[in-house]
Amino acid sequence: NIALNLLGKILSPIMNRLFFLHIPKCAGTTFYEILYNNYKYQQIAKIDGTYIDKSVKQIITYPEGKKVKIKCVMGHMYYGMHEYFNEKYKYITFLRNPTIRVLSLYYHIITTVNHPLHELFIKKHISLKSFLESEITQELSNEQVRRISGINEKYIKIEHLEIAQSNIKTDFKFVGITELFDESLVLLRNVVSEIIKINFINKNVGRIVSYDEDIHKYGDVILNRNYFDQILYDKHYTSLLRLIDKKELKNEIERFKIANTIFANRYNNNKKILDFYRKLIRKVNLLIGGV
Numbered sequence: 095n096i097a098l099n100l101l102g103k104i105l106s107p108i109m110n111r112l113f114f115l116h117i118p119k120c121a122g123t124t125f126y127e128i129l130y131n132n133y134k135y136q137q138i139a140k141i142d143g144t145y146i147d148k149s150v151k152q153i154i155t156y157p158e159g160k161k162v163k164i165k166c167v168m169g170h171m172y173y174g175m176h177e178y179f180n181e182k183y184k185y186i187t188f189l190r191n192p193t194i195r196v197l198s199l200y201y202h203i204i205t206t207v208n209h210p211l212h213e214l215f216i217k218k219h220i221s222l223k224s225f226l227e228s229e230i231t232q233e234l235s236n237e238q239v240r241r242i243s244g245i246n247e248k249y250i251k252i253e254h255l256e257i258a259q260s261n262i263k264t265d266f267k268f269v270g271i272t273e274l275f276d277e278s279l280v281l282l283r284n285v286v287s288e289i290i291k292i293n294f295i296n297k298n299v300g301r302i303v304s305y306d307e308d309i310h311k312y313g314d315v316i317l318n319r320n321y322f323d324q325i326l327y328d329k330h331y332t333s334l335l336r337l338i339d340k341k342e343l344k345n346e347i348e349r350f351k352i353a354n355t356i357f358a359n360r361y362n363n364n365k366k367i368l369d370f371y372r373k374l375i376r377k378v379n380l381l382i383g384g385v
Contacts, residue, residue: 110181114168119198120190121272123297131291133166141169154178173244184267192320235319255322277338280347293357
């Protein structure tokens with residue numbers, strides 16, 4: 095019962111601080127908007143994805159008076175950022191099929207002009223095959239385990255996976271699955287008291303076409319470099335499937351999907367109207383200027 099669930103959340107203890115550990119290419123940009131809808135702007139500290147090191151340093155050196163007001167820290171971080179804050183904390187994150195995540199990363203780099211590697215990729219005509227065989231970025235191999243373990247090392251081993259699993263067990267309130275994004279959001283709303291509004295519009299969506307041909311050619315290569323990520327992903331994917339198999343939750347998920355489709359359509363229609371009037375205003379201004 096949604097009403098009872100919300101009442102329980104109101105009466106339950108509220109976590110002091112939420113850390114959203116955004117693993118690259120795991121639906122984080124879309125999820126940012128959901129967090130902005132559930133926290134006041136001044137309660138959020140967001141790591142700048144372009145200047146990560148500088149941004150992290152800025153946040154962890156906030157004066158205590160400013161830190162205490164921050165209720166949500168989000169961005170491309172490694173586990174461990176909570177150590178710079180005093181209050182109680184919990185992490186949340188989303189995992190993604192490692193093969194799809196790596197393919198998405200490549201196409202994101204070559205199509206995103208402000209990505210730090212974009213210019214290099216275009217200048218040197220780096221193909222997908224060359225990318226997968228290179229050491230150009232650590233994000234190519236076991237990046238999900240690397241970030242959740244909090245150990246930023248080039249080569250990931252079984253002990254890093256064990257640390258990541260231990261961190262999830264002790265410090266993660268929720269682990270979602272990108273491929274089950276709607277289902278994850280409904281579950282998240284049920285377990286994290288601060289998250290109530292979960293309607294969303296897809297952001298930073300990559301190419302829509304299928305990855306099937308790339309997976310057929312390079313799936314084994316990617317899997318070999320992401321063996322520990324695959325173990326972690328499979329465990330939590332299976333766990334999530336078991337959770338959403340309950341009848342009451344299935345009904346809640348279906349209701350949310352319908353409601354969110356209506357929400358997205360309304361947003362897109364309003365955006366079209368606004369875009370039309372913006373273009374009209376620009377044309378009028380040009381005509382006036384030309385008189």
